[in-house]
Amino acid sequence: MRKLPEIDRTPNPAGHANSARGVAGNSAMHDSAWKHVRGEARYIDDMPEPEGVLHAAVGHSTHAHAKIKSMDLSAVRAFPGVVAVLTVDDVPGHIDIGPVFPGDPVLANGLVEHVGQPLFAVAATSLRAARQAARQAKVEYEPLDHAVTVHDALEKQLFVRPDHTQQRGDFEKALNESPHRLQGAINVGGQEHFYLESQACLVEPSEDAGVHVHTSSQHPSEVQTLVAEVLGLPIHEVTAEVRRMGGGFGGKETQAAPLACVAALLARHTGRAVKYRLARYDDMVQTGKRHDFYNTYDIGFDDDGVLQGADIMVAGRCGYSPDLSDAIVDRAMFHSDNAYSLGPARVTGHRCKTHTVSNTAFRGFGGPQGMMTIEMAMDDIARHLGQDPLDIRKRNLYRPGRDTTHYGQVVEQHVLAELMEKLEISADYRKRREEIVTFNRDNPVLKRGIALTPVKFGISFTVQHLNQAGALVHIYTDGSILVNHGGTEMGQGLYIKVAQVVAAAFQVDLERIKVTSTRTDKVPNTSPTAASSGSDLNGMAALDACEKIKANLADYAAQKFGVDASEVRFANNQVIAGEHAVDWAEFVQGAYTARIPLFSSGYYQTPKIHYDRNTGQGRPFYYYANGAACSEVIVDTLTGEYRILRSDILHDVGQSLNPAIDIGQIEGAFIQGAGWLTTEELVYADDGRLLSNGPATYKIPAVSDAPLDFRVSLLENSPNKEATVFRSKAVGEPPFMLGMSVWSALRDAVASVADYRHSTPLDTPATPERVLGAVTRTQEWLEQQRAKDTAHKGEKEGNRKGAPA
Known part of the structure; x- marks a missing residue:
């Protein structure tokens, strides 16, 4: 067996005189x-199976929204190997297992609200038998009207929770008095978690009335509580255990609990251990994703591109139930400013109900979707004024005197200006910008683009008691x-x-x-x-x-x-x-x-944090994590295909607990963020069926999608001013949003088609098809401008000829 390498002996940055190996502050290998x-x-599926273990599966709804008129399960019960079949009528305790607000029945209770919703549960002697048996059900439905998209929900005024507004100052006056004003809209796509280990659990009955739940969950206490409620037991009768997950990204914060509840019901009913593991197809159809959003902005700015006021709307597709959507849309609202002082501003958030699977937490928790609006606006301002987008971004950064957010929190640590300046120099942004402009002028087909974008991400749960x-x-x-x-x-x-x-x-x-x-x-x-x-x-x-x-x-x-x-x-x-x-x-x-x-x-x-939803003001975050990325792309304007040529990242993790782990997190987050904005497309049919339901139809980033030149550095000498553990800063989610630099670079390449005079909208994911569409629209705009210029020139010449001598 290969010997493990010795752990770094370098003294930790807290200054302790020691030679203890691997203490906080040093790079140390992941324990597994x-x-x-x-x-x-060992993951759930690798655990030794108890004697007599049964395997679980569920029957799925085939309608997006319908009443269940009848359900004949006789063929399911008669299928070879089936030991038990349960419906909602067999649940001894709570039926609704909504994690925060009600709306999530453990099994359908006379009504289905998305394709793939569990109708009944099966326990069989093999996984194959359980899955095949579940397909034998005969269900009769009465179809009802359904909404699939955010736009459907907005039109029909369907919401899972009330709207919320944050406002600071007189935004209408600021907009009306601004020298320049722009409006825009963007559709921001969702994202499948696509963790390597699908949702899974193993439930064993204990010697009393309770159960021991081995779960692949980010929230074992929620699993424990909901299982106890479904079984009608006190919480102490249930133990939930997690050794590791094969990836989570938020998808296992609430969505692991329904599986544990179903398996626990079957385990208590049969008196045998029950294992429940979703196949990839079932996982994608049955569990929630990142919310897709429809966002709009109305902004005012001066001749230098500095924001004077803003009115922003964000609307998230929540699916059929609230799940965590209230807090997710809240965070999208909190991060609608990203790193920029909006001035007097209003931000409104809608929680749209659709008859699709209930969307849930995903790395960034709504923050990335909120940030996209203002990053789009930064590019649009730059094209409107004929300036470099980086200059517009730098002028709008929070700074002393412009340091209060639209929700009332004061930005106390101004590190982004210095961080972006360092990255601008180390990435050689200005020189590369000149080279790219020259390249684009000389190449009619291939166009290069570059963008340097910041991230300011609030750290804390916005629900106070979770901190x-x-x-x-x-x-x-x-x-x-x-x-x-x-x-x-x-x-x-x-x-x-x-x-x-x-x-x-x-x-x-x-x-x-x-x-x-x-x-x-x-x-x-x-x-x-x-x-x-x-x-x-x-x-x-x-x-x-x-x-x-x-x-x-x-x-x-x-x-x-x-x-x-x-x-x-x-x-x-x-x-x-x-x-x-x-x-x-x-x-x-x-x-x-x-x-x-x-x-x-x-x-x-966590100290200091508070937020008043009635006023939309407070300090929801203990501190902000910051970073910036500079990405360069090349686009084929005939096909819309592109490559990421180079990405430079400088990220602030405070006094790092483990630099090697932190750099790995940054690399992975950036690639996942770039995938969200470029390749990963969720496609639903009009009837609510998910069409991108496997790796053949849903494209996560591959090695070939990574930047050809990838450089990641940690900001040095930047301890957290708040009293966090050894003055470190969070690193899990903030780097995800650095992927926005790739999307902005694609917009830059498209804008070069019209000599950077026009800012064409580019919805996400910016697939080659969408990029080609943006190129075509930009070319059409350019032709229209040339026609106007020609007509205007002819009109001027005619006026000169007709003028008196």
């Missing part, structure tokens, strides 16, 4: 990296340390970061730390691992537990060696008390013998 590579990492976390830290007598916390591992490296935090707290080698599966019977009432807050919340909770243990150990050391507790420190795998230095493991053994507690719980709640 070799397991992933070797195929040893809390708990942890347990146990030290054993050999000096090894076990950690358990409420965060879940989906490949993002949360476990290794928390382990590094604990290693740094005690100044011991990272190899001494083990983080165990997230379990609701160890740390209760956990928040979802989402909102980029996993390290912020759980790292601080673990650190709190460590500090409590250290206080006890310091008192013990002070008493043992006759020194003041202030003279006790932890360094270099030792406990040092004055002139005495004791090996860590030896000291821990002594502390145990002296009956010093070697375990503690920890807790953390």
Whole structure:
């Protein structure tokens, strides 16, 4: 077996004098990296199956909106291998499992509201038998009127939640008095999560009335609670456990719970373990995606392109139920400014109901869709004034004197101006811009484009009570340390970061730390691992537990060696008390013998945050994460095909807990963001069926879609001014929006067709077909302008000839 490489011994940036290996601040390998590579990492489908395990499947609705007139399941029950068939009438507890607001029946209750909605559940001796049996049902429907698109919902005034408005200042007066005014609209496409591991769970009945749920979920406490409610049990009878997920991206925040509820119902009914795993097709049809949006803007600006006021509308396709859409559209509203001071502004958000699967969380949680509107406006202002889009963006950045958002939060840390200036220089933007203009002038078919776009992303759950976390830290007598916390591992490296935090707290080698599966019977009432807050919340909770243990150990050391507790420190795998230095493991053994507690719980709640929905004002975010990307593309104007030639990224992660993990997160987020805006297209038929329902019809980015030249750097010497864990900053979601630089670069290439005089709308995803359409519209505009210029020139010449001598 190959030996694992030694972990970096570089001292951590917090300045501790130590040589403990792998503490926070150093690059350290993902704790499951070799397991992933070797195929040893155990996911739900890899777990040893209990004796007599049954496999689950559900029957799906074939209508977008209909009443169920009758449902004959006799052939399903008679199918070989079937052990149980359950309908909504067999649910002993709650029927509605909506995560925040009601609207999500665990099984259809007389009405279906999207194609693919579960009607009944089947348990069989094999997965094949369960799936085949589910297809034998005979269901009679009474079709009802349905809405599929955002535009359908807006026309019919269908909404899952009330509208919400944020307003600051007299935006109408500002717009009316602005020297320049523009309006625009954009359709922003949705996105399939396409995690490698589909939704899956394994539920085992316990010896009492409860169940143990192995789930692939970002929110095990929600799984625990909803399973208990469906079974009609107190929450303590259900344990939910998560070791790892094969990707989540938000798709497993709420959407894992319905599977666990169905499997739990079958498990309690049969008294046998039940495994429920979705095939890729079923996963894509049955579970929610990123919301697609229809956004509009009305902006006023001065001769320099500086915004004077704005009126922005965002409308998200929520699907048939609220799910998390209220908060998702809220975040789209919060981020409609991205990095720019809007001036007096109004932002309105609509939560549109459609008869499609209920859309849900996805990396960025509505923020990316909100940002697209103002980034479109920045490009449009630049073309209107005949200036470089980068200059327009830089002039509109938040700065002292223009630092209050449309929802009332003051931007306190102005890092973007410096960050963008550094990236502009390191990416050689100005020189490349000149070269691109020359290239485009000399090439009638191939056109290059470049764009440098910023990101300002708020960090915190916008639902205040979710901003809390708990942890347990146990030290054993050999000096090894076990950690358990409420965060879940989906490949993002949360476990290794928390382990590094604990290693740094005690100044011991990272190899001494083990983080165990997230379990609701160890740390209760956990928040979802989402909102980029996993390290912020759980790292601080673990650190709190460590500090409590250290206080006890310091008192013990002070008493043992006759020194003041202030003279006790932890360094270099030792406990040092004055002139005495004791090996860590030896000291821990002594502390145990002296009956010093070697375990503690920890807790953390994010300070300062608040938001009043009645006024649309507050401080919903603890701080902002920032970054910028410069991307260059080349477009074939005859086909609309394109390539990303180069992307440069400079991102601010504060005092990084693990630079290698953070850079990996940035790279992956950028590619996923670029995929959302270019290749990943969700296509629905008029009857509500999802047509892009597999890898043959839905294109996630491949290696060939990545930039040919890809450069990623972390902003140096930029510790978080807020008291986060070791002054780090969140990194999970913010880099996703750096992919906007690719979309803006495509618009730049298209604009070059008309010598940068016209800004043609480009809906997303900007597939080659849409890019070609934008090129065609730009060419048509250019021909119209030439015709006008020719007519105007002829009119002027005629006037001169007819003038008196």
